[in-house]
Amino acid sequence: MSRNRQSVPNRSTDPLDYQRVPRAVAAMPKDFASGFEVLPHVHERAQLIYATAGTMRVSTDDGMWMVPPQRALWMPAGVRHSIIMLSDLTMRTLYLREDAAAFMPEVCRVLPVSALLRELIVRATELPLDYDEKGPAGHVVALIIAELRGLQSLPLQLPMPSDPKLRALCQALLAAPGDSRTLGEWAATLNASARTLARHFQSETGLSFGAWRQQARVLEAMGRLGSGAPVTQVALDLGYDSVSAFSAMFRRAAGTSPSAYRHRP
Structure with missing residues (x-):
């Protein structure tokens, strides 16, 4: 209508x-x-x-x-x-x-x-x-x-840290969600130890670095799939080596397959 x-x-x-x-x-x-x-x-x-x-x-x-x-x-x-x-x-x-x-x-x-x-x-x-x-x-x-x-809220927030260095790291990952650098590699670019960075990340966001990055990728995938992007292209853009690995991750996080999410009304 x-x-x-x-x-x-x-x-x-x-x-x-x-x-x-x-x-x-x-x-x-x-x-x-x-x-x-x-x-x-x-x-x-x-x-x-x-x-x-x-x-x-x-x-x-x-x-x-x-x-x-x-x-x-x-x-x-x-x-x-x-x-x-x-x-x-x-x-x-x-x-x-x-x-x-x-x-x-x-x-x-x-x-x-x-x-x-x-x-x-x-x-x-x-x-x-x-x-x-x-x-x-x-x-x-x-x-x-x-x-x-009557609406129930959905757990789809990505918490952002207030620390300037961590926030810059998070914004870089949002801009390039397929970036697969480890926390240690990121720590080197920020002149910090991986242990310190991990502790601050958990403290500021309530998530580990790996969990935060996965949530960022899930939300990015939801956005792209919701706009009609092909599943294979989304998987590759988000840094996954195979569609099956991406699909398994997405299903665990979203409770449905990427293709089903993409075609939902």
Whole structure:
């Protein structure tokens, strides 16, 4: 249904125009080209960051989340974040008033998006910003809030360290997820011992270096597969010698095969 809809003509694509709308939910449609980066910023309202097509990487000071079309990211009000578009992206963002978001998590969380919620989000972008709360539009918004209330968050966060050297290492791995250098090799580039680096990594992220890198690769794979990339290409890009090794890792982490994940609705 929603694939053939058009957004409300002349609707603003400036997030500032959605922060103080006198309604529980304000929905902004905005499209981005692959590679576009939204620099670090904050909003007065909490957001449900969602795209009907394309994959994005959302980062805060504390973590990183890969958001393919089957997922959305809950972003509480006032949290500083940036977004990188990993493909052409059709973003449909909901901004929730404080009282409407009172039941939602106080921290960022990845949420599943059902077919129904997808249609409701798209429909919300077609409503007037001052929609009639007692009419059909009000029922659409009420149903969106009811759907959000029942969602269970998904454990798809990648914690980011605050130490500048470790953060630089992590950002290098995110930029080149197929880099297979050992912790010892990374330690040499940072003028630190592998033991010290391992201890600091565990302390700052709660994960070992190997576990963090695997989680980074899982999230990267989810993003690429969610955008339709071939399984073999994803496996090679992430540094795996064989598709079978990559598939085994992905199945353990995601609970399904890469091909099944790629074709999920």
